[in-house]
Every structure is written in C-alpha cells, then in structure tokens.
Amino acid sequence: MRTYRLVIACPDRVGIVAKVSNFLALYNGWINEASHHSDVQSGWFFMRHEIRAESLPFGIEAFREAFAPIADEFSMIWRVTDSAQKKRVVLMASRESHCLADLLHRWHTDELDCDIPCVISNHDDLRSMVEWHGIPFFHVPVDPKDKQPAFAEVSRLVEEHAADVVVLARYMQILPPQLCQQYAEKVINIHHSFLPSFVGAKPYHQAALRGVKLIGATCHYVTEELDAGPIIEQDVVRVSHADSIEDMVRFGRDVEKMVLARGLRHHLEDRVLVHGNKTVVFD
Known part of the structure; x- marks a missing residue:
C-alpha cells in the first residue's frame, strides 16, 4: 500500500x-x-x-x-x-562479506524496499558476488600514503548514482571529515561492538582481554568522531570465559548482520529522527 x-x-x-x-x-x-x-x-x-x-x-x-x-x-x-519512491542505497565493503551478502540477499528477496545502484570497495574480493546480483561493482583502492584521490572518487560515484544513503557494510576505512559533513545523517555504519564500549579496531580482541560477558554490534550514523555518531540500533549476545576470540568473532558476525539490516530498514522507512547525538526510532 x-x-x-x-x-x-x-x-x-x-x-x-x-x-x-x-x-x-x-x-x-x-x-x-x-x-x-x-x-x-x-x-x-x-x-x-x-x-x-x-x-x-x-x-x-x-x-x-x-x-x-x-x-x-x-x-x-x-x-x-x-513510500512508492524507493531510496537509493550505495553499499560499501572491504574484504569481509557477511554484512554485504546479508543485505544483498534481503534486497534480492524484496525484504529491503530500496534500489542498490552500485557497490564500492577498496578491494576486489567481493566483485563476483555483487555482479551475480546484477549490481555494478566499483573497485576504488585506497593508498595509505594518500587517501584523498580514493575518497574523491568515492564521492564522485556516490553523487553520480544519486545515493540517498550510503551503508558501510564492514568498510574498513575511516571516511574523511569532508565526506562526513557532506552526507551527514546519510551514512550508516555497522561497528562490531556495543558502543560506546570498544571503539576502533579489533573490538572483539578488546572484549576478550576485558573478560566481558556480553558482546554486541551497533548501527549508527557516521560523524567526524570515530564510532561516536547517533545510534540507530544495537543488540548483544552472551559469551563466557570458555569462548575464544574466534568464537566471539563468529557470534558477533550474526549480530552485526541482524543489527545492520534492522537499522537500515528503520532508515528506509523514515523511522529515525536525529536530535543532537541521539535518535528517536519509531519501530
């Protein structure tokens, strides 16, 4: 309807x-x-x-x-x-496929009501999976010594494909401040911890060292401050002293997929209102 x-x-x-x-x-x-x-x-x-x-x-x-x-x-x-005007979602990923594959599957089965005009990645590993879905794949390598040209190309592709929202489905690069400002409240990230705990790299390793009993994932809007944007969705799974870091990574991947899909769906259905650094989510 x-x-x-x-x-x-x-x-x-x-x-x-x-x-x-x-x-x-x-x-x-x-x-x-x-x-x-x-x-x-x-x-x-x-x-x-x-x-x-x-x-x-x-x-x-x-x-x-x-x-x-x-x-x-x-x-x-x-x-x-x-609701008849589908939002255009540009997906970005690096090498890990679980979040990207989950979103593509949900799109393929009409669970996500959107258009996906392209996928952008800083590696070429996921090309065949994306192109199997009939979606253009753009490989934009990022030079650690000079990232500006890569992000200029990312910005060009996002603009060219008229994206309403960009989803970082485990895209393991930090967006520059200019992109964060240009697409404020239009870039969604999945972070593999229950923020504000364990910001930054290797949060499962941080969690294991801390001996936590719950690990989680957070879907949030991207801001200039790393992993500190308004939170859209979160969830957790229980772990114990017997679980290795590899176990935590495996458990966490399931939570990441679910949290990112829910957060993106809330955004697509205009259920998220941002106020300051908080959100109201009418789910």
Missing part, C-alpha cells in the same frame, strides 16, 4: 497532535500508523504518521505546500516522503 510518511520534530507545546490531526482530517487523510514521543529532558516533541496516499486529494508536492504554514507555526523540522 502506498503511503506518505510525515516525520516531525519540534519544540514541545500543547496542540501539536491536534493541529496535525485536524489537517489530515480536513483532507480525509487515512492514518495507518501514528507514533509520538515527548522528550521531557530536551523539551522536544517527535512524531511520525503514515497516511494512505490514495485517501488524499493531492500529491506529495501539494501536501508539502499545504502543510508548510503549520510547520512554520510550530517551528517544525519536518519531511514527508512517498
């Missing part, structure tokens, strides 16, 4: 829900799903509505025009999207 997704964040006050509901009722809008959250600490209000597109007498551009005065009145940060 085709829907419009109305997503709103604004300073909290009386009358927000009533105003939005009255607007939709005025045009006979049929609400399929409604989610609200009032953050007492920040004083902000968050809302997500899914409205049946066929119930409204106008298209999405007219919706935006009609709703704009209400948005101005309540100082809203808002957007409305059309």
Whole structure:
C-alpha cells in the first residue's frame, strides 16, 4: 500500500497532535500508523504518521505546500516522503562479506524496499558476488600514503548514482571529515561492538582481554568522531570465559548482520529522527 510518511520534530507545546490531526482530517487523510514521543529532558516533541496516499486529494508536492504554514507555526523540522519512491542505497565493503551478502540477499528477496545502484570497495574480493546480483561493482583502492584521490572518487560515484544513503557494510576505512559533513545523517555504519564500549579496531580482541560477558554490534550514523555518531540500533549476545576470540568473532558476525539490516530498514522507512547525538526510532 502506498503511503506518505510525515516525520516531525519540534519544540514541545500543547496542540501539536491536534493541529496535525485536524489537517489530515480536513483532507480525509487515512492514518495507518501514528507514533509520538515527548522528550521531557530536551523539551522536544517527535512524531511520525503514515497516511494512505490514495485517501488524499493531492500529491506529495501539494501536501508539502499545504502543510508548510503549520510547520512554520510550530517551528517544525519536518519531511514527508512517498513510500512508492524507493531510496537509493550505495553499499560499501572491504574484504569481509557477511554484512554485504546479508543485505544483498534481503534486497534480492524484496525484504529491503530500496534500489542498490552500485557497490564500492577498496578491494576486489567481493566483485563476483555483487555482479551475480546484477549490481555494478566499483573497485576504488585506497593508498595509505594518500587517501584523498580514493575518497574523491568515492564521492564522485556516490553523487553520480544519486545515493540517498550510503551503508558501510564492514568498510574498513575511516571516511574523511569532508565526506562526513557532506552526507551527514546519510551514512550508516555497522561497528562490531556495543558502543560506546570498544571503539576502533579489533573490538572483539578488546572484549576478550576485558573478560566481558556480553558482546554486541551497533548501527549508527557516521560523524567526524570515530564510532561516536547517533545510534540507530544495537543488540548483544552472551559469551563466557570458555569462548575464544574466534568464537566471539563468529557470534558477533550474526549480530552485526541482524543489527545492520534492522537499522537500515528503520532508515528506509523514515523511522529515525536525529536530535543532537541521539535518535528517536519509531519501530
């Protein structure tokens, strides 16, 4: 069913829900799903509505025009999207295949409602798997001594393929600040630890040395600060003293795949609202 997704964040006050509901009722809008959250600490209000597109007498551009005065009145940060317009997802990976393979499978079986115009990698190892799915694969090697040309090419490819979101599916390079700023809240990463614990390289090794009883994975938006962006999704699995680092890596891969897929789905369905360095996720 085709829907419009109305997503709103604004300073909290009386009358927000009533105003939005009255607007939709005025045009006979049929609400399929409604989610609200009032953050007492920040004083902000968050809302997500899914409205049946066929119930409204106008298209999405007219919706935006009609709703704009209400948005101005309540100082809203808002957007409305059309579920019929699939988001374009550029995937990036290095050598490890588990996250990339999982996302490609979910896309292939229509579990992820998106288009994947290309995959970019700093190694050539995963080309055959990607091209089997009929998706263009771009090998962009990264010279450790001069990474700028590689990331300039990555930026060109992302722009050329009109990406709505970039997913780092175990892409083991740190994006430069310019890319992080250019695509703020549009780059999703999977980090193989339960952040903020064990930031950086080899988190399973760090976890084993610390003797933790839980390991996990974190899906987050990428910012200039390493592994510190707004968190979209997390999960954990229990481990014990008997588990080796290799066991932890094996357990962790399963969690990484699940967490990344859930986080990406939340983003594709416009369920994530970023406020500061936190998120509201209407799942």
